[in-house]
Amino acid sequence: MPIPLFNSIASWLLKKRYHQIELFLKYPEEVQEEVLLQLLEIAEDTEIGRNYDFESIRNYETFRERVPIISYEEMEPIIERTRRGEQNLFWPTTVKLFAKSSGTTNAKSKFIPVSSEALEDCHFKSGKDLLCLYLNNNENSQLFTGKSLRLGGSKELYEDNGSFFGDLSAILIDNMPLWAEFSSTPSNKVSLMSEWETKLHAIIQESMQENVTSLAGVPSWMLVLLNNMLEETGKENLFQVWENLEVYFHGGVSFSPYREQYNNLLPKKSFKYYEIYNASEGFFAIQDRNNATDLLLMLDYGIFYEFIPMDTYNEIDSQAIPLWQVEIGINYAIIITTNSGLWRYKIGDTVRFTSKSPYRIRVTGRTKHHINVFGEELIIENAEEALRSVCIKANAEIKDYTAGPIFMAGKEKGAHEWVIEFRTPPKDLDYFTEFLDNALKSLNSDYEAKRYNNTTLTMPKVHVARENLFYDWLKENDKLGGQHKIPRLSNKRDYIEELLRMNS
Numbered sequence: 001m002p003i004p005l006f007n008s009i010a011s012w013l014l015k016k017r018y019h020q021i022e023l024f025l026k027y028p029e030e031v032q033e034e035v036l037l038q039l040l041e042i043a044e045d046t047e048i049g050r051n052y053d054f055e056s057i058r059n060y061e062t063f064r065e066r067v068p069i070i071s072y073e074e075m076e077p078i079i080e081r082t083r084r085g086e087q088n089l090f091w092p093t094t095v096k097l098f099a100k101s102s103g104t105t106n107a108k109s110k111f112i113p114v115s116s117e118a119l120e121d122c123h124f125k126s127g128k129d130l131l132c133l134y135l136n137n138n139e140n141s142q143l144f145t146g147k148s149l150r151l152g153g154s155k156e157l158y159e160d161n162g163s164f165f166g167d168l169s170a171i172l173i174d175n176m177p178l179w180a181e182f183s184s185t186p187s188n189k190v191s192l193m194s195e196w197e198t199k200l201h202a203i204i205q206e207s208m209q210e211n212v213t214s215l216a217g218v219p220s221w222m223l224v225l226l227n228n229m230l231e232e233t234g235k236e237n238l239f240q241v242w243e244n245l246e247v248y249f250h251g252g253v254s255f256s257p258y259r260e261q262y263n264n265l266l267p268k269k270s271f272k273y274y275e276i277y278n279a280s281e282g283f284f285a286i287q288d289r290n291n292a293t294d295l296l297l298m299l300d301y302g303i304f305y306e307f308i309p310m311d312t313y314n315e316i317d318s319q320a321i322p323l324w325q326v327e328i329g330i331n332y333a334i335i336i337t338t339n340s341g342l343w344r345y346k347i348g349d350t351v352r353f354t355s356k357s358p359y360r361i362r363v364t365g366r367t368k369h370h371i372n373v374f375g376e377e378l379i380i381e382n383a384e385e386a387l388r389s390v391c392i393k394a395n396a397e398i399k400d401y402t403a404g405p406i407f408m409a410g411k412e413k414g415a416h417e418w419v420i421e422f423r424t425p426p427k428d429l430d431y432f433t434e435f436l437d438n439a440l441k442s443l444n445s446d447y448e449a450k451r452y453n454n455t456t457l458t459m460p461k462v463h464v465a466r467e468n469l470f471y472d473w474l475k476e477n478d479k480l481g482g483q484h485k486i487p488r489l490s491n492k493r494d495y496i497e498e499l500l501r502m503n504s
Helices: 003-016 018-026 028-042 047-051 060-066 072-083 116-137 168-175 178-182 196-207 219-233 256-265 380-394 429-443 445-454 469-476 494-503
Strands: 097-101 110-114 147-151 158-160 163-166 212-217 247-250 272-279 282-286 295-297 303-309 331-338 345-356 359-366 397-406 415-424 461-464
Touching: 018 028, 018 116, 028 060, 028 303, 028 331, 072 110, 072 163, 072 345, 097 168, 110 116, 110 168, 116 168, 116 247, 116 272, 116 282, 147 196, 147 219, 163 168, 196 219, 212 219, 219 247, 219 256, 256 380, 256 397, 272 295, 282 331, 359 380, 380 397, 380 429, 397 469, 397 494, 415 469, 415 494, 429 445, 429 461, 469 494
Parallel strands: 097 163, 147 212, 212 247, 247 272, 415 461
Antiparallel strands: 097 110, 158 163, 272 282, 282 295, 295 359, 303 331, 331 345, 345 359, 397 415
């Protein structure tokens, strides 16, 4: 089929889906209630379904009263039974795929079930919706005249007693439909390579001669790939490598620290950035407007959403609320019930709603990734915004960072300690630190209160990291490539101590 004709047909098919999206935009509560009741009906004869008598649940209120909110640790025994071959425990169809995730606060591996329904009705459907929404906003797009350069995880799929596990990206690549494989680069063979540095070279060799029209991957690792591509080709920017490049689909980590670096690599105002929000547990939200900073919550992927306000998250009697009871501006922890058999599952992410008509969100961080040792409740959203504004004032550029507490000792006050790797360092580190402190005060009243007259917290302590410190730390911990992320904020000193040791 000629490429222009394929481009036209693909665009037409994807745009047809927009009419279904309009349905949940218009009737969000009804669509979510229908998702919940369908999940309960499908799973009523599973072990969990019988334990909680799903058959008699007719509404959300009964579901909330009867089914407890759980963490991975609480669900792990039944997941392990499934991995050993038992079925119909938490989902009725056979579950043999598991997305392996080590997490960033727990070294223990998690094995998240991925059902065939989740593959088709969530992960692959979301990929088509991402393209649908992009094409709906950019009618002159020539996306399908070329290929998408995808950068997935660096782990292959492994078999264990009849079940398969690996990075979610490896599962998706191994099971993706032919049309998606045809329109992607590099090949599946290269995409599934397990050794990151060998894979990086192979991707460059395969992709540099292709007509790449879009990029897809985690910003931190994509940046490594693109900088290596320019070094290999000797070009000054990416349009000299791929002249028809028009959009970058990104997710996994905040884009804010990387935006200026991407603008330097892609110096064209018409170039688009589209953010997604997905995880091993499911695909949740997509940027649905050009140049937006919030994401449309997708309500018909077989996922039912609940939310716990973060100010009550750790309380024994904290209550979850459904989508239709959320308020704009409040930081919520997400609870999901899915078509992979996760029932009222704490995913560990936090979001804030920017709109209720339609429901749009911003990802604000992780329930475990914040600093609240002294009551300051510093979240990743605060840190990213503060660093962004400070870098503008100090004419600096950040490559990576992490922060943790300095605990009180005797009469000494507490503080926050930062390790920052700069691409362009500030001329005056004390000036940078002072601006960072002031920016955090302006963004977070709790932090400001603890810093008032050095009552509880003293001035932050900032260390300049040597070149490639964070890359070397990831390599030492076997976390190179794809879905692995730098832990940004922590209530413990583990990451800080390791990085300072390597920095010396």
